Amino acid sequence: SRRQMLVVDVPVLGVFSLVQNTSLADGGxxxxxPSSLVNQYRLExxxxxxxxxxxxxxxxxxxxxxxxxxxxxxxxxxxxxxxxRSEFDSSEYEVRRRYQDFLWLRGRLEESHxxxxxxxxxxxxxxxxxxxxxxxxxxxxxxxxxxxFLNKISEHPVLSYSQHFKVFLTAQELTSHRxxxxxxxxxxxETVRAVANSVxxxxxxxxxxxxxxxYVDHFSTKICSVDKVTQRIIKEQxxxxxxxxxxxxxxxxxxxxxxxxxxxxxxxxxCVERCSQETEEQIQQLSEVxxxxxxxxxxxxxxxxxxxxxxxxxxxxxxxxNEALASRKADQDAEEVDGLAERVEVANTxxxxxxxxxxxxxxxxxxxxxxxxxxxxxxxxxxxSLAMVCSQ
Amino acid sequence: xxxxxxxSSEEVAVIGNTDITSxxxxxxxxNTMVERGTALLKKMEINVAEAEKRTGKNTVxxxxxxxxxxxxxxxxxxxxEGGTPAAxxxxxxxxxxxxxxxxxxxxxxxxxxxxxxxxxxAEFVWHKLxxxxxxxxxxxxxxxxxxxxxxxxxxxxxxxNDKIFFLFxxxxxxxRDAVLETGFQDKVDSRLKSLSAMFxxxxxxxxxxxxxxxxxxxxxxxxxxxxxxAKVADRLYGVYKVHGNYGRVFSEWSAIEKEMGxxxxxxxxxxxxxxxxxxxxxxxxxxxxxQLKEYLFYTDAVRSVCKKHELLQYELEMVAQDLAYKKQQRxxxxxxTVRVFSLxxxxxxxxxxxxxxxxESRLAALEQSIQEGEETVKEKNxxxxxxxxxxxxxxxxxxxxxxxxxxxxxxxxxxxxxSMCKKGIQVWSNAKECFNKx
Numbered sequence: 147s148r149r150q151m152l153v154v155d156v157p158v159l160g161v162f163s164l165v166q167n168t169s170l171a172d173g174g175x176x177x178x179x180p181s182s183l184v185n186q187y188r189l190e191x192x193x194x195x196x197x198x199x200x201x202x203x204x205x206x207x208x209x210x211x212x213x214x215x216x217x218x219x220x221x222x223x224x225x226x227x228x229x230x231r232s233e234f235d236s237s238e239y240e241v242r243r244r245y246q247d248f249l250w251l252r253g254r255l256e257e258s259h260x261x262x263x264x265x266x267x268x269x270x271x272x273x274x275x276x277x278x279x280x281x282x283x284x285x286x287x288x289x290x291x292x293x294x295f296l297n298k299i300s301e302h303p304v305l306s307y308s309q310h311f312k313v314f315l316t317a318q319e320l321t322s323h324r325x326x327x328x329x330x331x332x333x334x335x336e337t338v339r340a341v342a343n344s345v346x347x348x349x350x351x352x353x354x355x356x357x358x359x360x361y362v363d364h365f366s367t368k369i370c371s372v373d374k375v376t377q378r379i380i381k382e383q384x385x386x387x388x389x390x391x392x393x394x395x396x397x398x399x400x401x402x403x404x405x406x407x408x409x410x411x412x413x414x415x416x417c418v419e420r421c422s423q424e425t426e427e428q429i430q431q432l433s434e435v436x437x438x439x440x441x442x443x444x445x446x447x448x449x450x451x452x453x454x455x456x457x458x459x460x461x462x463x464x465x466x467x468n469e470a471l472a473s474r475k476a477d478q479d480a481e482e483v484d485g486l487a488e489r490v491e492v493a494n495t496x497x498x499x500x501x502x503x504x505x506x507x508x509x510x511x512x513x514x515x516x517x518x519x520x521x522x523x524x525x526x527x528x529x530x531s532l533a534m535v536c537s538q
Numbered sequence: 539x540x541x542x543x544x545x546s547s548e549e550v551a552v553i554g555n556t557d558i559t560s561x562x563x564x565x566x567x568x569n570t571m572v573e574r575g576t577a578l579l580k581k582m583e584i585n586v587a588e589a590e591k592r593t594g595k596n597t598v599x600x601x602x603x604x605x606x607x608x609x610x611x612x613x614x615x616x617x618x619e620g621g622t623p624a625a626x627x628x629x630x631x632x633x634x635x636x637x638x639x640x641x642x643x644x645x646x647x648x649x650x651x652x653x654x655x656x657x658x659x660a661e662f663v664w665h666k667l668x669x670x671x672x673x674x675x676x677x678x679x680x681x682x683x684x685x686x687x688x689x690x691x692x693x694x695x696x697x698x699n700d701k702i703f704f705l706f707x708x709x710x711x712x713x714r715d716a717v718l719e720t721g722f723q724d725k726v727d728s729r730l731k732s733l734s735a736m737f738x739x740x741x742x743x744x745x746x747x748x749x750x751x752x753x754x755x756x757x758x759x760x761x762x763x764x765x766x767x768a769k770v771a772d773r774l775y776g777v778y779k780v781h782g783n784y785g786r787v788f789s790e791w792s793a794i795e796k797e798m799g800x801x802x803x804x805x806x807x808x809x810x811x812x813x814x815x816x817x818x819x820x821x822x823x824x825x826x827x828x829q830l831k832e833y834l835f836y837t838d839a840v841r842s843v844c845k846k847h848e849l850l851q852y853e854l855e856m857v858a859q860d861l862a863y864k865k866q867q868r869x870x871x872x873x874x875t876v877r878v879f880s881l882x883x884x885x886x887x888x889x890x891x892x893x894x895x896x897x898e899s900r901l902a903a904l905e906q907s908i909q910e911g912e913e914t915v916k917e918k919n920x921x922x923x924x925x926x927x928x929x930x931x932x933x934x935x936x937x938x939x940x941x942x943x944x945x946x947x948x949x950x951x952x953x954x955x956x957s958m959c960k961k962g963i964q965v966w967s968n969a970k971e972c973f974n975k976x
Contacts, residue, residue, distance in 0.1 A: 371790075372788075378780050378783070385776065389766065389773050393770050396762050396763045397763070400756075407944055410949070411948065413948075414948055513974075520966045520969045528959070528963060534959070535952070535956060537952055
């Protein structure tokens with residue numbers, strides 16, 4: 147049985163349900179829109195990893211609700227988890243999480259696995275386009291991205307076993323967990339060390355990682371370009387739609403003047419109207435399927451760059467200590483150096499494995515988004531064509 | 539497949555043939571004109587074959603560049619087995635000569651809806667089309683329009699028999715003189731008067747009043763349609779062309795990918811094809827726009843006929859009114875009552891009655907005037923009725939032609955759109971295949 151929970155740790159001044167409560171009718175996971183449903187299933191179909199048939203996590207993010215406190219206003223999302231993993235005491239959990247909680251989770255995952263490619267989160271707040279933080283469209287886009295994020299983590303062979311992940315999915319109240327673990331200061335220290343090491347520079351980056359770096363740089367520019375082109379297409383389509391909306395009614399106006407010609411003129415008017423509807427759907431598909439997919443990989447590119455930097459830093463740190471040991475400077479602990487050497491090994495291996503995994507996922511995700519676009523376009527032309535045939 | 543939803547078999551036959559181009563369908567209209575057949579068209583084939591640039595000195599002795607059009611005429615006769623058709627007669631005309639011909643027809647046949655010429659300057663352009671009169675695309679479309687004009691005149695039961703028209707087609711040098719000799723220019727003023735005058739007609743034929751209103755409304759709606767269509771075309775151009783950027787980016791992206799490379803590369807090519815396809819699509823749509831424009835200009839011709847009717851009706855009413863006035867004067871003079879103010883009446887009041895002699899001579903003059911007046915009214919009335927009869931006959935002919943031509947234009951427009959959709963389906967299906975291979 148399901149319990150609706152309101153997290154009450156601070157006085158709540160009001161609760162507003164902003165988006166339709168998408169209740170899970172049969173207890174199964176149901177992403178909000180049909181198109182993301184399609185994408186979800188495509189992803190599952192084409193997963194080639196062992197044990198993919200046995201998907202052991204079903205996670206949904208839905209039901210955003212606004213919480214108003216004396217200090218701030220924020221959105222809470224409902225996270226429902228169904229799992230068959232033995233590490234979990236129960237098979238079903240329901241919690242409420244806010245964006246900050248997701249940030250925390252991702253931060254901890256990156257921290258624990260610096261050279262794994264952790265799926266990006268949607269951006270904090272998009273200033274461009276003057277999107278309001280509590281705008282329905284913005285919330286919905288974010289909700290979908292958060293949903294994708296958790297599902298990506300749940301499919302990862304390493305990250306899905308993270309303790310932080312488990313806590314995130316199960317703890318009724320997250321704030322106490324967030325206070326544990328390496329504090330802010332120690333994290334600062336690590337960053338400072340990392341910067342210091344990178345300033346020192348790498349002796350030599352292994353060839354395969356140089357190749358990877360080059361790829362990441364190129365990929366980043368290309369995926370940004372595809373994203374921009376797509377946004378431009380949406381803009382042009384919107385302007386086309388505006389003109390179409392003037393065009394159809396003019397035929398209707400003309401039809402009113404005529405007798406024999408009235409019927410064929412009305413036919414064209416209806417056709418243009420149909421065209422308008424279909425164009426609107428095309429715009430919707432682009433905005434809700436292709437753009438989010440491309441945008442995700444724009445963010446991924448940044449993640450990849452960060453992963454490569456961290457790998458470099460790990461290597462640089464080892465090299466620095468190793469040199470110190472060799473030159474007998476200060477009292478450099480040989481054991482520490484061994485530890486760092488192993489750390490480099492582990493970092494490189496995990497990255498290589500995760501890299502090929504990421505590439506596969508990228509191909510799958512982008513392929514399915516692009517195919518969905520082509521299908522929508524074919525559908526558009528078929529429907530318009532049919533309307534034209536019927537009109538005369 | 540697609541035809542199942544269509545209505546009559548006639549429509550199916552047309553829609554089924556989705557390969558018909560708009561030029562071909564315009565030719566269908568022309569063929570109908572020829573089939574209906576006037577005596578002229580039965581013996582002569584007419585076409586405007588070419589256009590050429592010329593330079594020469596104009597009337598103010600300045601160098602100018604202009605375009606001339608080649609009119610070919612060929613006798614219609616069976617070609618003997620294995621023989622070649624006879625060489626056509628040819629002459630060159632420039633646009634201003636077509637204009638002169640049309641003005642002549644307008645004043646000579648004021649009761650006929652005279653076919654319009656293609657536009658002098660390109661209007662309702664969308665951004666890519668040049669508004670330059672010397673642009674080859676504009677010249678080509680004008681050539682088609684001029685041919686259409688000649689065929690319309692040649693297929694008109696009355697206009698086709700006109701001598702000046704015949705000479706226009708056959709006599710290059712002497713034609714201008716022949717036109718001027720008809721003295722038609724004297725009537726030009728009258729025509730201008732009828733078009734621009736703001737006179738109030740008491741009893742116009744209601745059909746003409748309704749027709750003028752329809753013509754004005756049609757003019758407004760087609761103008762609007764052409765304007766919006768141009769904007770739609772402009773926007774659609776933008777949508778297609780932006781997809782060309784996909785072509786470039788996918789190609790660049792494919793260079794860094796291994797498994798995805800081929801799929802991306804070929805998808806990119808399809809995007810380029812898609813972007814390029816809009817040029818032909820929009821050029822074909824220009825033919826549709828031209829068909830609409832012809833009827834836009836036709837509304838001016840219709841309006842002109844209505845105005846001529848109004849003028850004649852007005853003139854009739856004026857002479858009738860004049861006659862009525864004179865009759866009233868006669869009555870007053872005969873009975874001695876003064877109902878109508880007149881100077882004579884006043885002066886006779888002031889200076890004494892006029893003599894019997896004077897009255898009788900005045901009465902006689904008035905009788906004469908009345909008789910003349912009655913003749914004038916009779917003539918004017920006959921002229922008016924004849925005009926109404928002949929004009930309405932031609933208007934009925936015109937209405938039928940208009941409905942048929944525009945119906946065909948709308949069908950060919952639908953066919954064009956279907957063809958465009960087919961191309962779209964092709965390109966995006968191909969792109970989908972490429973992405974599948976990624």
